[in-house]
Amino acid sequence: MVELERALARVAYLLTRVRRHDQAMVQCGFSMDRASVPLLRLLADADEPMRLGELATRLDVEAPHVSRQIQRLEKAGYVERVADPGDRRAQLVRPTASGRSAVEAIRQVMRGWMRDALAEWDTEDLEALARLNHRMVDDFLDHAEVIGDYGATARERPSRSA
Known part of the structure; x- marks a missing residue:
């Protein structure tokens, strides 16, 4: 178990470094902070718009964190808020076409890195x-x-x- 934990820690470290994120953003031609990427990916993979609380639960983070990230993504044009048809007082969030394009571009960059690293x-x-x-x-x-x-x-x- 010690070696497994060490290997997982190394993978997590490699995947979450600021430098790696910055390189990916340059390569894919989009701009967003590291914390926004998993949130936007989750929205892009969802079948329907989601509430902020559900996003926080799925990402295992506090709701204010999600709220701040959604504001940033909305300002950048990657997500939009829509009325919840089941509760007009509530809002849902969904990715825009630009947000979906950003997610796909980020995935392509990451897949390219994996393809190169695991080519053998x-x-x-x-x-x-x-x-x-x-x-x-x-x-x-x-x-x-x-x-x-x-x-x-x-x-x-x-x-x-x-």
Whole structure:
């Protein structure tokens, strides 16, 4: 487990560096901050517009963070707010055509980097890597559902009255 944790930390580090993000923005011809990219990707992948609270929940961040990012993305023309047909008082957010183009351009840059870095890998190894990564993420998500308020499983969580 130690080596797996170290490998995952290295991958996370490589994928989240400011320099890497800045290079991707130059290559794809779009401009946005690092925190906006996962948010815009989530919106672009959604079948329908989403509420800010749902975005915060799915990204596991605080709602004010999402609100600030949406304001930036809206100002840049990447997203737009629309009325919620089920509740006229609420607003939903969806990507604009420019936002969808930005996501696709960013994905193309990232895929190009992966293609270059993994050029020596055979198809079977790439498929196995993708399959195992999906399995790992699914298991992490399944496990996260049983994590309590204190980072312990429900069985180990201290009572609130204590």
